Amino acid sequence: MRLKVLVVEDDLINAEILRDIIDGLGYDVEVAHDGAEAVERFRSWLPNLVIMDIKMPVMDGIEATRRIRALGQSHWVPIIYHTSLDMTDEIVSGLNAGADDYLLKPTPPDLIRAKISSYERVLEMQRSVRSQTSELSAWRDMAEQQNRLSQHVVSRLLDAEGLRDSLLEWMNTPADNFSGDLVCAIRGPADMLYLMLADAAGHGLSAALSALPMTQVFYGMAGKGFPIHTIAEELNRKLKCFLPIERFVAAGLAAIDTRNQTIEIWNGGIPDILFLSGDCTIAMRWPSRHPPLGILPPAAFNSSTEQVNYQQAGELFICSDGIIEAENASGARMNQLMVEKLLCSAPPGQRMATLQMALQRHLDGDKNPDDLSCILARVPIERRQDIRPANRPETHGAKDFSDWRLGLTWGLSELRNLDIVPAVLGFMNQIPSLKAHSGNLYLILAELFNNALDHGLLNLDSQLKNEDDGFERYLSEREQRMDALTEGQIDMRFHLHRADGQPALDICITDSGLGFDYEQINLLDDIESGLPEFHGRGIMLVKRLCSELVYTGRGNVVNARYSL
Amino acid sequence: MVIQPLINEGTARLSLAGRFDFHSHRDFRAAYEGPLNDATVQTIVIDFMQVEYLDSSALGMLLLLKEKAESRGKKVRLANLNGSVKQVLEIANFGKLFTIE
Numbered sequence: 001m002r003l004k005v006l007v008v009e010d011d012l013i014n015a016e017i018l019r020d021i022i023d024g025l026g027y028d029v030e031v032a033h034d035g036a037e038a039v040e041r042f043r044s045w046l047p048n049l050v051i052m053d054i055k056m057p058v059m060d061g062i063e064a065t066r067r068i069r070a071l072g073q074s075h076w077v078p079i080i081y082h083t084s085l086d087m088t089d090e091i092v093s094g095l096n097a098g099a100d101d102y103l104l105k106p107t108p109p110d111l112i113r114a115k116i117s118s119y120e121r122v123l124e125m126q127r128s129v130r131s132q133t134s135e136l137s138a139w140r141d142m143a144e145q146q147n148r149l150s151q152h153v154v155s156r157l158l159d160a161e162g163l164r165d166s167l168l169e170w171m172n173t174p175a176d177n178f179s180g181d182l183v184c185a186i187r188g189p190a191d192m193l194y195l196m197l198a199d200a201a202g203h204g205l206s207a208a209l210s211a212l213p214m215t216q217v218f219y220g221m222a223g224k225g226f227p228i229h230t231i232a233e234e235l236n237r238k239l240k241c242f243l244p245i246e247r248f249v250a251a252g253l254a255a256i257d258t259r260n261q262t263i264e265i266w267n268g269g270i271p272d273i274l275f276l277s278g279d280c281t282i283a284m285r286w287p288s289r290h291p292p293l294g295i296l297p298p299a300a301f302n303s304s305t306e307q308v309n310y311q312q313a314g315e316l317f318i319c320s321d322g323i324i325e326a327e328n329a330s331g332a333r334m335n336q337l338m339v340e341k342l343l344c345s346a347p348p349g350q351r352m353a354t355l356q357m358a359l360q361r362h363l364d365g366d367k368n369p370d371d372l373s374c375i376l377a378r379v380p381i382e383r384r385q386d387i388r389p390a391n392r393p394e395t396h397g398a399k400d401f402s403d404w405r406l407g408l409t410w411g412l413s414e415l416r417n418l419d420i421v422p423a424v425l426g427f428m429n430q431i432p433s434l435k436a437h438s439g440n441l442y443l444i445l446a447e448l449f450n451n452a453l454d455h456g457l458l459n460l461d462s463q464l465k466n467e468d469d470g471f472e473r474y475l476s477e478r479e480q481r482m483d484a485l486t487e488g489q490i491d492m493r494f495h496l497h498r499a500d501g502q503p504a505l506d507i508c509i510t511d512s513g514l515g516f517d518y519e520q521i522n523l524l525d526d527i528e529s530g531l532p533e534f535h536g537r538g539i540m541l542v543k544r545l546c547s548e549l550v551y552t553g554r555g556n557v558v559n560a561r562y563s564l
Numbered sequence: 565m566v567i568q569p570l571i572n573e574g575t576a577r578l579s580l581a582g583r584f585d586f587h588s589h590r591d592f593r594a595a596y597e598g599p600l601n602d603a604t605v606q607t608i609v610i611d612f613m614q615v616e617y618l619d620s621s622a623l624g625m626l627l628l629l630k631e632k633a634e635s636r637g638k639k640v641r642l643a644n645l646n647g648s649v650k651q652v653l654e655i656a657n658f659g660k661l662f663t664i665e
Contacts, residue, residue, distance in 0.1 A: 201620035202586070246624030246630050250656065269656050291657045295627065321655070 035059025162186035189442030221461035239294030319374035412454025456511030515555030581614035586621035
């Protein structure tokens, strides 16, 4: 470092000697001959080091020191007195006034050189630290700016219409700026409520980034009515693909079908998902059965879900481990039992508030080390009014569509492995005149196709569903029969055209099964007519939605006409 | 986190103590580096007896170790799970990914 040394010395010869020495060291030197000049030179020349005599006319070294220090430099400039031994009291006063060191006259030139060099090393270190500090400041400003932008973008990406559903209460509080937890909700085509709560390993921006791509997959597939096991598979595949080995995302997926009164759940790595009944007990629970998403390769991934039929209204509670393990500054942690007791202690409608208050009390103003998130979904029992379909949507582009036909034949392999209804619906959604009717078409297609498969090919009796435990037995029986099938196919034919001037979609589904006695269905006009759930309430709804619904053949062919 | 390695007849046993979280990254890696590159070692056992706390970054580190070990033809086992450590590993169903003693 090339120092600027200010020499303050009234004796001209001494001043020149010092000037020579400092010159010889390769530094810049200026000389002031009294204290007042020293202060002035200090202010204008900004030296790095001052060598000051004490006894001088006009203003002495001590007063000069005081005034120099009063200028308030942002960095330290050492002041070294160069004076004689009999000035000890003055040296002490000067050091107290802010000087740093002293040399006693006469000082051998070598000592002066050594002293100056020693201070040069310290000044160099100071310079280096100041430069690092200013670099750090610049980085911090840049980071804060990036943070603000990221928060803006992320909050837009995570916002979704589905989260404003009247049946939902939820919270997602980040530990820092970004939550690594994800809360998603959407109504699928048949009014099925899809929920997802995900907890990416770690927290902060990197965790949030890990979870982000899940939203596209979830909303896209749930919106088309794909079952949650397929969604789980796709989520796992995607996350496995781009997350590093040590990162993963624990998640819980739920599909609540209020029409059929079923709840289906996939839980990989989050705490028990609970069904809280009206009488404040935990009527059902779904513990984590799988490793988190993004760990297993697709071939080893297990997408199996647990599906139950619920008989009473209640609330579904899903949360991440942040809530269960909420820890305050003194290290006291909550646990699963405490959270369950809290939830059960409150009546329906007040559980979320109760939980949030308890968390607040527990944390008592401290920041929780983990992200806190949970969903509380009301699960109602819907009455018969539900059967009446929603208002018929307007058909767009009805004037210029052309007459077309589509035929699809599904063999055993597809029937076993493909999600056929969402796939066909996906195609239908591409056609403008049909897209608006997506919801109704899904209901019709799902009902007719499931009947063709369950009753036509598999010969299952839906009466089984009405018995105790019947639902679970029905599902298990269905799986067995599906595995045992050696032949079978289902045909679908679609014809979009004008029928009597009115645009309509004709759907014809044929299964290769034995058929059934269909007379009763064809004659069925009215829900109240007393004919019980022959094929379930679903077929009633389809009858209502379609202008025509007829079974023919040996009962293995169904024709429906849906007016657009 | 304190780690005591012990190699005996083809098995390297790493006994962990204290908190196993994202601060433990360097210690853990330094501890398993040796056994990983040791041709005589076929199995690496992670002993959790003295571990009082485990978080998701620890799970991530175990996954990373597993991957590295398997690419060298070695196995990883987890031993002496207790209390909250056991709970965390159970919820994550790590029993489906690792052999547990």
